[in-house]
Amino acid sequence: xxxxxxxQHEATPAAPASxxxxxxxxxxxxxxxxxxxCSPGQDAxxxxxxxxxxxxxxxxxGTAETTEPAEPSEPTETDADQDAQESQDxxxxxxxxxxxxxxxxxxxxxxxxxxxxxPASFAIPAIDAGSxxxxxxxxxxxxxxxxxxxxxSPASWYTGSPAxxxxxxxxxxxxxxxxxxxxxxxxxLPALVxxxxxxxxxxxxxxxxxxxTKAEQYGKNxxxxxxxxxxxxxxxxxxxxxxxxxxxxxxxxxxxxVYATLAG
Numbered sequence: 001x002x003x004x005x006x007x008q009h010e011a012t013p014a015a016p017a018s019x020x021x022x023x024x025x026x027x028x029x030x031x032x033x034x035x036x037x038c039s040p041g042q043d044a045x046x047x048x049x050x051x052x053x054x055x056x057x058x059x060x061x062g063t064a065e066t067t068e069p070a071e072p073s074e075p076t077e078t079d080a081d082q083d084a085q086e087s088q089d090x091x092x093x094x095x096x097x098x099x100x101x102x103x104x105x106x107x108x109x110x111x112x113x114x115x116x117x118x119p120a121s122f123a124i125p126a127i128d129a130g131s132x133x134x135x136x137x138x139x140x141x142x143x144x145x146x147x148x149x150x151x152x153s154p155a156s157w158y159t160g161s162p163a164x165x166x167x168x169x170x171x172x173x174x175x176x177x178x179x180x181x182x183x184x185x186x187x188x189l190p191a192l193v194x195x196x197x198x199x200x201x202x203x204x205x206x207x208x209x210x211x212x213t214k215a216e217q218y219g220k221n222x223x224x225x226x227x228x229x230x231x232x233x234x235x236x237x238x239x240x241x242x243x244x245x246x247x248x249x250x251x252x253x254x255x256x257x258v259y260a261t262l263a264g
Contacts, residue, residue, distance in 0.1 A: 116165030116235075117204035119157050122172060126196040127188040133157045133172065133200075149179040155186065162235070164200040165208035165262065169229060169236045176241045176252075186241035189215065189258050198237060198260050210237045210260035217243050217256050228257055235262040 123130035131154035136145035138160065147156045155174035162168035175184035196212045218224065228238055237260040244254030 116163040116208065117202040117206065118159075119164050119170075119200045119208075120203045121201045122155065123199050123201075124192070124196070125199075126193075127191050129185060129188060131155050131174075131185050135159050136173075146173060147175060147185075149175055149184075151178045151180055151182055153178060153185065161229075161238075163202070164210070164237055165202065165206075165235050167233060167235055168231050169238050170200075171229070171238045171240065173240050176243065176256075184241070186239065186256075189239060189241055189256055190217075190243070192258055197263070198239070198258075200237070208235070209263040210235075211263045212258060212260045215256065215258045217254050219244070219254050223255060236260065237262075 118135060119133045121130065121132045134147055134154055134156035136147070136156040136158060139145060144158070145156075147153050153175060155172050157164070158171040158173060161171040164170040164172075174186035176187050176189075177184045192212050192215060194212055194214065198210045198212065200208045200210070202208065218228075228240075237258075239258040239260070241256050242252035242254070243256035244252055246253050
């Protein structure tokens with residue numbers, strides 16, 4: 001029985017330019033990526049470019065009025081006797097000197113991780129998947145370039161994200177099937193489990209190895225944009241494809257996202 005044909009319709013919503021800066025994905029607005037007929041939605045979280053409400057600012061204390069100190073009156077004998085009695089009743093006070101504030105030593109800022117070379121190819125041994133990687137960015141109208149849907153089409157690296165091995169989430173995109181309904185390069189992503197390895201060969205001959213930490217299926221209307229595309233301190237990887245095919249509409253309604261972190 002021939003495989004079910006799933007016609008592909010390219011639907012790429014507008015995506016603001018998100019250049020790499022210091023190895024991290026800079027999100028001016030919530031980045032929206034699209035594959036075939038499904039595209040990540042946007043949750044209700046504020047975009048990274050939105051400014052938070054300013055914190056309350058303490059006003060400078062006013063200058064206290066100075067007055068001439070009154071000359072202390074000499075204690076009378078009765079006052080002295082009364083003070084001595086009160087001191088004897090109370091006992092000696094335990095006075096602990098207040099420590100003086102010292103300046104904390106300045107912490108040395110960690111050295112920025114060196115930029116990784118652009119990726120050339122990837123491989124996932126657990127599902128026998130891999131291909132060369134196209135380098136795709138944004139079109140002139142700010143929509144995302146996606147890999148072609150032809151049979152045997154490779155996956156792509158989104159050039160607005162960090163190179164795999166740099167701090168931040170590197171984004172790889174691939175089709176779940178091709179224009180003829182045959183399995184695409186990311187068809188078997190749902191078979192991956194925690195601990196599976198993903199290797200990315202770089203153009204300088206180095207290899208970055210990532211370990212799968214989790215995978216999630218998201219409806220496009222509830223897509224957690226900042227969780228998927230938001231900046232991270234360590235090098236991470238996101239593999240994104242379509243999921244949730246609706247036979248009635250011929251459209252993909254979900255995205256499938258694999259999360260991975262740099263091994264070691």
